Amino acid sequence: MPVTGEAERALRGVALRVTRPRVAVLAEVHAHPHATTDALIQLVRQHLPTVSHQAVYDVLRVLTNAGLVRRIEPSGSAARYEARVGDNHHHLVCRACGTIVDVDCAVGEAPCLVPAEDHGFAVDEAEVIYWGRCAACAALP
Amino acid sequence: MPVTGEAERALRGVALRVTRPRVAVLAEVHAHPHATTDALIQLVRQHLPTVSHQAVYDVLRVLTNAGLVRRIEPSGSAARYEARVGDNHHHLVCRACGTIVDVDCAVGEAPCLVPAEDHGFAVDEAEVIYWGRCAACAALP
């Protein structure tokens, strides 16, 4: 299992215990970018039928804190996760169908943008969401 | 009551019926930018003790659809509303205390930014949230 091997290595790399749920969740997040928590629970259960939803919630939080996955939460949607981390890329979100697509950051590293006036804030990230309609939805009435 | 007069005019301007709850909610959103729905319910009840929470939810949706208020939903927070609309400004959010501050958009009109690669999307808005710590929280341990 090359994928789970990857996951295992990643977990050890950030000094996290290697457990079946963690390996499975991390592999599924890699395989299905932008999946919701609920979708991930279903996916993980195909391989590990007995995992509790709570375990998946816990694992996702731990992985997020460790920086192995990134949590995104477009308005109106449940939380979604992706494994592409560390490059501060952004997202295109379709207002109609909810589809999410990655967009490379035009500028570079985080924070890729600096506010005109920072009001004393120590800014560490600029999160950008481009809202619109995907090609398919834009073609509808 | 000059404030409610303003609100009344704004409602008529977008062809919405003028009702006490609508006027009150709109006035409070103007008076308290970035307030949560719950906070707005409390504020409105100081003047109109009998409004139901449902009425406030309905009113906020209607006002948002009409473009009189803007809804923002930073990850991990409940929905918040502001009356500053039409200028596509952005927000600074403190990770520690949740404080939100407006930032003028450096570029101009919506969408102020265009993705490097739009993947066929018809983009109409670029939402930017700058995450960090406000001056007060940055000074803590």
Add this chain to the structure above:
DNA sequence: GCCATTTTCTTGACTCGTTCAAGAAAGATG
């Protein structure tokens, strides 16, 4: 001004995504 029509508000139940809490199971450490 008043009545009819349509919209909006009240009431109360309910859903969804997520978190809390207690004990059982499973990794890690020596």
Add this chain to the structure above:
DNA sequence: CATCTTTCTTGAACGAGTCAAGAAAATGGC
């Protein structure tokens, strides 16, 4: 292999928001 933590299972609970039915109120024509 035994111990000690950490993590998982189970099941209840929570907050934000929505749904649905009927009562109240705003608009527009008379």
